[in-house]
Every structure is written in structure tokens, then in C-alpha cells.
Amino acid sequence: MAIFLFGIPSAWGHAFIDHAEPAVGSKLGSQPRTVKIWFTQRLEPALCKIQVFDSRGTEVDKEDTKVDPSNAQVLLVSLPVIKAGKYRVVWRVVSVDTHVTNGSFEFEITE
Amino acid sequence: MLSLLLGRWAHIYSSSLLLSLLAFQRLYKVPVLDRERRSSKFSEASYLDTLKWTCWFVMLISGVIWLLAIVASITNSEIQMASLREVVGITQFGHLWLFRFLLDLAIAGGLLYHSVRKNSCARSDLICIGLAAVNLGSLAWAGHAGAGTGILANFHLLTDLVHLLASAVWPGGLLPLVIWFCVSRRSRENEVIDRAVVRRFSAISLGAVVILAASGLLNSLFMIKRLADFYATPYGQILTGKIILLLIMISLGAQNRRLLETQPSNETQAMDRSTAGRLFHNIWVESALAFVVFGLVGALGAIEPPN
Numbered sequence: 001m002a003i004f005l006f007g008i009p010s011a012w013g014h015a016f017i018d019h020a021e022p023a024v025g026s027k028l029g030s031q032p033r034t035v036k037i038w039f040t041q042r043l044e045p046a047l048c049k050i051q052v053f054d055s056r057g058t059e060v061d062k063e064d065t066k067v068d069p070s071n072a073q074v075l076l077v078s079l080p081v082i083k084a085g086k087y088r089v090v091w092r093v094v095s096v097d098t099h100v101t102n103g104s105f106e107f108e109i110t111e
Numbered sequence: 112m113l114s115l116l117l118g119r120w121a122h123i124y125s126s127s128l129l130l131s132l133l134a135f136q137r138l139y140k141v142p143v144l145d146r147e148r149r150s151s152k153f154s155e156a157s158y159l160d161t162l163k164w165t166c167w168f169v170m171l172i173s174g175v176i177w178l179l180a181i182v183a184s185i186t187n188s189e190i191q192m193a194s195l196r197e198v199v200g201i202t203q204f205g206h207l208w209l210f211r212f213l214l215d216l217a218i219a220g221g222l223l224y225h226s227v228r229k230n231s232c233a234r235s236d237l238i239c240i241g242l243a244a245v246n247l248g249s250l251a252w253a254g255h256a257g258a259g260t261g262i263l264a265n266f267h268l269l270t271d272l273v274h275l276l277a278s279a280v281w282p283g284g285l286l287p288l289v290i291w292f293c294v295s296r297r298s299r300e301n302e303v304i305d306r307a308v309v310r311r312f313s314a315i316s317l318g319a320v321v322i323l324a325a326s327g328l329l330n331s332l333f334m335i336k337r338l339a340d341f342y343a344t345p346y347g348q349i350l351t352g353k354i355i356l357l358l359i360m361i362s363l364g365a366q367n368r369r370l371l372e373t374q375p376s377n378e379t380q381a382m383d384r385s386t387a388g389r390l391f392h393n394i395w396v397e398s399a400l401a402f403v404v405f406g407l408v409g410a411l412g413a414i415e416p417p418n
Contacts (some may be wrong), residue, residue, distance in 0.1 A: 041259060
């Protein structure tokens with residue numbers, strides 16, 4: 001009951017987004033070098049992917065998705081120099097307990 | 112999804128039952144027969160051996176089904192050798208399954224040794240029990256608890272491990288007890304042994320129920336965030352169903368203890384026929400409910416817990 005009363009850590013089950021950089025729905029004044037997502041579970045590195053699409057649906061990331069070597073719950077992909085506009089981040093991950101989750105979010109780079 | 116659910120159900124149940132069957136001999140049969148100074152054909156009866164092998168085969172086949180269902184869900188396509196190799200070769204689940212496959216082979220070796228020897232040997236029995244316990248306990252790494260990080264996640268893994276192992280004593284031990292009853296009831300001279308076995312089972316199960324309840328409560332706290340999740344989410348509803356079934360089983364177990372207490376205190380006396388009949392009926396119902404509970408456990412590991 002104590003945990004119910006005083007709060008529990010995030011429920012462990014499937015890998016969900018904890019937070020991301022750029023943040024979900026954020027507007028940025030400068031170019032991000034990477035898209036980085038923190039998940040609630042450890043990930044299977046070879047089976048996870050982040051893709052970043054521009055407003056026309058063209059993939060703009062460097063297709064080098066990897067799990068952060070220092071934190072198995074963080075997935076990142078590099079970005080080239082991209083112009084101002086709206087971008088959609090699409091992710092699909094497999095947590096080490098083999099559950100597959102996916103989702104997407106947007107961010108915007110302003111002039 | 113259906114193949115994953117059925118695979119998990121059959122695999123978790125057979126893994127738990129195999130440990131129960133192996134432990135039944137050392138926990139109940141041998142101590143009681145030793146106390147009764149009986150080395151009759153009962154001690155050499157092989158009626159549980161057939162079930163051990165059946166369990167082993169079900170465990171192997173359901174393990175393969177579980178693995179293939181996981182490969183299909185990860186690759187989101189038809190199962191191909193390349194994707195199977197990839198999952199087995201690079202994922203934690205794949206490595207775990209390889210390890211468990213080797214364990215299964217070692218357990219089969221132990222069962223074969225026992226079959227060839229035709230005699231119970233304490234050392235080989237204990238080795239087999241140890242292997243089956245590792246086999247069952249390792250399932251904790253295949254569930255939700257195996258994917259977290261940090262001290263709390265490790266604690267969750269520990270409680271899951273304890274929960275799995277306790278399940279092999281109770282309710283996993285109910286089916287071996289039902290089979291024991293079925294076989295021994297053929298002869299009236301076994302009724303004293305029946306009584307001693309049931310009393311011992313009842314005492315040991317009580318401890319297992321306490322451990323199961325405590326570890327189950329802790330597991331629930333890790334998976335459920337709000338009390339409303341128990342009735343508002345599919346995960347919570349299944350968990351609630353499991354808890355209700357377990358409470359029914361515990362009440363049947365409590366009734367069995369009362370029935371045993373009403374019997375004469377002289378251990379050398381057999382139970383009266385009607386009490387033995389009611390005990391058998393209750394244990395049979397408990398065992399059937401346990402089968403359903405293991406199905407719910409299989410489902411809990413496959414579906415999404417509340418966010």
C-alpha cells in the first residue's frame with residue numbers, strides 16, 4: 001500500500017517513451033544533431049529503429065540508429081543539416097522482454 | 112497472439128509441474144514412506160514417471176511455439192530461418208532460450224538415468240530438482256520483470272523468481288497429489304499413507320501460499336500504478352481474475368485443513384471414507400483451477416500492463 005500511496009516507479013511491461021530530445025511537439029530555434037529517445041525499458045539494439053521524415057514524407061535521418069552504449073534504454077539517430085520546417089519522428093522498438101512497441105511524434109524547427 | 116498465449120500457458124504450466132513432480136517424491140513420498148517404514152511396491156511405482164516425461168515433452172514443444180511466436184511478432188512477418196537465427200543469436204530472450212534448451216536436455220538426461228536405474232537415488236533426484244528449479248526460475252527473465260534497470264527492477268526480478276518457484280509447491284503440487292490419491296485409493300492399506308501425505312502437503316503448502324501471496328502482491332505493485340487499473344484495464348482485469356481464483360483455491364485448502372483436523376490424532380489411523388472423498392474432490396477442483404490460473408499468468412506476461 002505504501003507504494004500506491006507514495007507513488008511507484010514507472011510500470012515495467014513494454015518499452016514506452018519516457019522523454020525525447022527534441023521534446024515531443026517542441027519548437028526549436030536551432031538544428032538538432034540527433035534525435036534521442038529515452039524509453040522505460042532496456043532495448044534490443046539490433047531490432048530498434050528511429051526514422052525522421054520531413055513534411056513531404058522524405059526520410060532525412062542518417063539511418064544510423066543505435067542504442068546509447070552508456071544507457072541501454074536510450075535510442076538515438078543522427079541528423080544531417082536540415083532546414084526549418086516540421087519533422088515527424090517514427091520509432092519501433094523491441095524491449096529485452098521481446099515486446100514490440102511503436103509510435104511517432106513531431107517537432108518543428110523555426111527560422 | 113493466440114499461439115503466443117497458448118505457448119506461454121503450456122510452457123509455464125509444464126515447467127512448474129515438472130518441478131512439482133520431481134519434488135513430490137522428495138518432499139512427500141519418500142519422507143512419509145520412510146516414517147511408515149514401508150518399502151512396498153508403492154515406493155517403486157512409476158505412475159508419476161510417465162507424467163514427468165509428458166511434461167518434459169510439452170515443455171519442449173511449447174517452448175518452441177513460444178519462441179516462434181516471438182520471432183513472428185518481432186519481425187512482423189512470416190517466420191524465416193534468418194529471422195529465427197537473428198532472434199536466437201542476438202536477443203536476451205534468444206540467449207535465455209538457448210540456455211533453457213540445454214537445461215531441458217540435462218533434465219531429460221536425469222529422467223533417463225532415473226528410468227534406467229529403476230530406483231530412487233537422493234543425489235540424482237536433487238540434481239534434477241535443482242535443474243528444474245533453475246529452468247522454472249529462469250522464466251522470470253522472459254517476462255516483464257526482465258527488462259527493467261536499477262535496484263527496484265532487480266528486486267522485481269527477484270520477487271518474480273520467488274513467485275514462480277513457490278508456484279511449483281502450490282498450486283503446482285496439486286496435480287501430483289491428485290494422481291497420488293487416484294493411485295493409492297485403489298488399496299485400503301494405503302489410506303494411512305494418504306493421510307500422512309495430505310497432512311504434509313497441507314503444512315508445506317501453507318508456507319508456499321504465504322510466499323506466493325507476498326511475492327504476488329509485490330509483483331502487482333510493480334505492474335499496476337493505480338487501484339482503478341485493477342478493473343479499468345485488460346491487464347488489471349486478468350490479474351483480478353487470477354486473484355479471485357487463487358482466493359477460491361485458498362478457501363478450499365483451508366477447508367481441507369479443517370477436514371484433516373477433525374480426524375483422530377492417531378497418525379496410524381486411516382481417514383474415514385467420506386472425509387477422504389471430500390478431500391479428493393477439493394484437491395481435484397483446486398488442481399483444475401490451478402490450470403486456469405497458469406493460463407492467466409501466461410496472458411499477463413503477453414499483454415500490455417497499464418501505463
